[in-house]
Amino acid sequence: MLLGRLWRFLAGYLVVSVQGPFLERFLNLAIKRGFAVWQIERQEHELRLRMEIEDFFAIRPVARLTHARVRIVRRAGLPFIAMRLQRRRALMASALFFCIVLYTLSSFIWFVDVRGTETVTPETVVVAAAGLGLKPGVLRWQVDEQFLENELPKLVRGVSWVGITRRGTRVVVEVVEKELPPPPALAPPVRIFARKDALITHILAINGVAVVEPGDTVAAGDLLLRGYLTGEAPVPTDAPESAAFISPAEGTVRGRVWYGEEAVVPLIQRIPIQTGRQYRVTTLKIGQKEIMLTGRNKPPFAHGQQRIERRSLPGWRSIQIPVETTIITWSEIIFGTERLTPEQARERARAEAYGKIATSLPAGANILRVMDRVVEGEQGSVTVRVTVEVEEEIGMPGEEKWVVPEEPAQT
Amino acid sequence: MRYRKALRFGLASMFELPQDLVLDMPRITIIGSLQVTVQNHRGLLEYRPDRVVIGISGGQLLVTGEEMVIATIQEEEVCVTGILQSVVFEGGLLRPDEPDHE
Structure with missing residues (x-):
């Protein structure tokens, strides 16, 4: 039919x-x-x-x-x-012309896209591909995809695989990069300065020349180690040319550093006492809406500690039932006073001051000595000053004279 | 001629041959109310959009309906399409027990 x-x-x-x-x-x-x-x-x-x-x-x-x-x-x-079309020659001719132009234009490669590059620039891939005959303006069937996939990774450094797909007049070059080891850091002519005021205990120059000696006292920002100057350093034979110009200082410098901290403890202490009175507030939450079941928003006493307990229905898979109960239990607190003996107050102040120092010590610090003394017996309180002597790394690499950052609590 | 036709009818039913071939009968195919095809017809007797009369062996077939069109017509077959309402056999027709109607 x-x-x-x-x-x-x-x-x-x-x-x-x-x-x-x-x-x-x-x-x-x-x-x-x-x-x-x-x-x-x-x-x-x-x-x-x-x-x-x-x-x-x-x-x-x-x-x-x-x-x-x-x-x-x-x-x-x-x-x-x-027959009708024959009478319209111009229309036929232009239709034919259109088809020919469309076919001709679509038989060229117009775009070369590079995807998947991270460290390699797409331009290098494009240039390499152009060298192998893939560039805008090339006839479609002259592009040998297999050949390009084989040859491109050899040509472009850092590329391990290339995949080529053609969509119409666009060629997409998919690039997978090699995992290259990080390039050796080009060391600037580094010198090593003191990080803080210290008494030098050890100095070890791995590379470069030590400017200070053990026993010297240095201020923050003082030069400790400098690199070799041209001609001064023994140049390894396999070193690149630029390395011979100047070599960076490298080494460790340890020194004694003192940290001080004060703490004041009054003899009469205000301490919280739980009275045992409790107040319970229960709320039911459905979605965004909260409903008070028992109690009011605030407990009927001045000070209190609160404990919050939330209970919701168990969810099943991804379904969460938006219903939740909250129980807030307030426990009343009143403040009483406690009288400390001077010894107790001193012990507390010492511990507090030492705690402040301990949290600010740098990693690798070696505590040598802890000293404490009562600074002044002010009326009704005890003030204790704790000094900690520490041995730590004080060297800090830098190109210019290092500027000391403002650091509190330093003797 | 009489017994000859009776013989043919008898043979057709005995050997279960298609009766339209043996007995020169029309084969009429109706597809829903859309189309009726008559094979082995005897010509178109009347054609109006609401009424088509097709000659068949021993009588005529009256098709009524609306907007009917003769989709195809050949010596052996005529096909009518449109909105069909009825297909009626008219005139003396062959009965199985009196094959010698003519």
Whole structure:
């Protein structure tokens, strides 16, 4: 059926109108004589039917015999369309031209995209690809993807795999980079300065020249070690040329550093005492809404500690039931006083001052001595000063004279 | 001629041959109320959009409906499409027990 219709379209057909007194007879005679007619519609006094082009003249005897008049209404099918198009040369030519231009333009590579680069710049990949014949303006079928995939990783440093996909006029170069070891740090001509005021205990110059000696006192920012100058250093034979210019100082410098801290402890202490009175507030939370079940927002006493307990329904998989109860238990607190003996107060002040120092010590510090003394017995309180002697790394590499940052609590 | 036709009918039913071939009967295919195809017809007797009469062996077939179109017509087969309402056999028709109607 579909094939028949396609054939009729290709061959072309006529829609004709038949008028006459015996239309049924016309039809019967026509098919008896072997004419192909189809899609016959009755319209008032005429018959609209479709027939093949060649049959139009041959069917005239049938029409004459049945006193019918046959007239072409419409010509349909490919031959007539072609005929009409033939008359419109310019349209055909421009359509053809359009197709040719589209085909020609689409047969070139217009874009080369590089994806997946991190350390390698896309430009280097593009340049390397251009060297292998992949660049905008190249004919599509001249791009040998297999060849490029094999050759590109060899050409571009730091690339381990290349995948090439072409989508229309765009070539995408997918790059996977090698995991390169970090490049050796180009050391600037570093010198080592003192981090803080200290008494030097040890100095070890791995590279460079020590400027101070053990036993020297240094202030923060003083030069401790300097690098070799040109000619001074023994140059290794395999070193790159620039390394011979100046070599950075390297080494460790340890020194004694003192830290001091004060703490004041009054003899009369204000201490919280739990009275045992409790107040309970229960709230039910549904979604964003909170409902007070028991109690009020604030407990009926001045000071208190609160303990919050939340209970929600167990969730199932990703479903969380947004219902939650909160129980806040307030415990009343009143403040009483406690009297300390001077010894107790001193012990507390010492511990407090020492704690302050201990948290600020740098890593690797070695505590040598802890000293404490009562500074002044002020009325009603005890003040204790704690000094800690520490041995620690005091060297700090820098290019310029290092500026001491403001550091509190230093003797 | 009489007994000859009776013989053919008898043979057809005995050997379960398709009766339309042996007895020169129309084969009518109706697809829903959309299409009726008559094979082995005897020509188109009347055609109007609401009424099609097709000649068949020993009588005629009356098809009524709306907007009916003759989709195809050939010597052996005629196909009518449209909104069908009824398909009626008219005129003297062959009965199995009186094959010699003519």
